[in-house]
Every structure is written in C-alpha cells, then in structure tokens.
Amino acid sequence: MRQQVSTGSAWERHVGYSRAVRVGDTIHVAGTTAVRDGAVVGGGDAYLQTKAVLEIIVAALAELGASPVDVVRTRIFVTDITRWEEIGRAHGEVFGASRPAATMVQVSALIDPVLLVEIEADAVVGQAGS
Template sequence: MRQNVGTGSPWEGVVGYSRAVRVGDAVHVAGTTAIRDGRVVAPGDAYTQARVALEIVVEALAECGASPADVVRTRMYVTDIRDWEAVGRAHGEVFSDVRPASTMVQVSALIDPDLLVEIEAEAVVGSVTDEVTPP
C-alpha cells in the first residue's frame, strides 16, 4: 500500500511530487528546506535553516507513522560547504543517537537564493532496536 503525504503547496501538483511517501515499512521524505508559510526562514543562517528543515522532515515522518529513530539515511545539500559544521550540528541534535548513514554535498544553488540547505531522509518503520551499535 502506498501513502502520499503532501503539504498543500500548489507546486506539488504542477511538479508532481509529495513531501513524503510511505510504501510498506519504507518512508522517503523529499528534499526539505526551511520554508514556512511561503517564506524562507532565517536567510543567511545555515544552522537555523537546517533545524527548521529537520523539524519539517520530522513532521512528515510522523504523518507516515515514523519517527527520527526510524531514519536510516539522510542527504544534506548545502550551497556553501563551509556551513558543514553548522548544518552537521543541527543534524546531530536530531540524529546523534540514531546515527543514520548520511551524506553532505555542496550544490551550486537551491530553488530560492536565500536557501542554504536542503535535507532528505529515508526511514524504515520498525527498524528501531533497543540498542544502537556504535561503529
């Protein structure tokens, strides 16, 4: 069974995407930026933008019956790799105990020039165990 989760954005129908999609136990959250109420949050502040994007990711996971503890993979896109530490710190605040496989890459631009970071996530519902094995 497939569950699509939308935001109500008019672009979803035009572009043909969903905020998140759950198929079976797998949840895929689309690239998420720090846009709330149609506005970019905290222009110039990569840390705050990452936190807001992660809040939106967590909201989408919840709509699909998942939690941050179910996340197995994240991808972070930054417009300036020098922001890696600020973005990484925000990511660590959400996922430090989960420690999903993760990638961060620099891209030339995002959809709005005020956006500094975009984050994707993949989760497997029920993948949570009592113990997280350290690497």
C-alpha cells in the same frame, strides 16, 4: 499500500510530488527546504534553516507513523560547504545516537538563492530496536 504526505507547498502541486511517501515499512522524504507558508525560515542562518528543514521532515515522518530513530539515511545538499559545522550540529541534535548514514555535498544552487540547505531522508519503520 501507498501513503503520501503533502505540506501543501505550491512547488508540490506545480512539480507533482509528495513531501513523503510510505510503501510498506519504507518512507522516502523528498528534498526539503526551510520554506513555510511561502517564506524562508532562518534567513541567512544555516543552523536555523537546517533546524526548520528537519522539523518539516520529522512532521512528515510522524504523519506516516515514523520518528527520527527510524531514519536510516539522509542526503544533505548545501550551497556553502564551509558552513558544514552549523548544518551538521543541527542534524546531530535531531538524530542523536541513531546516527543515520549521511552524505553532505555542495551544490551550485537550490531553487531559491536564499536557501542554504536541502535534505532528503529515508526511513524504515520499526527497525530502530533491531
């Protein structure tokens, strides 16, 4: 069975995607930025943007019956790799000891020039204790 979560963003409707999709025990979370109610959260602060991104991801996971410990992989896209420590600190605070496989790469731009970070996540539900 397929379950989908939407955060209601205009981009989801316009582009035709879901924030997250669960099929069986696997959840894929789309690239997520620090946008809430049409506004960028955290301004130019990479740490605050990353925290906001991860809060959105964690909420989508929860709607599909998962938590951060179920996340097995994240992909982090940043516009300024020199800010990796701020971004990594926020990532580490959310995932703690579960430590998913992670990639962080610099990209030339995200969809809005104010955005500094975008994160994708994959989770496998119920595997945290295995």
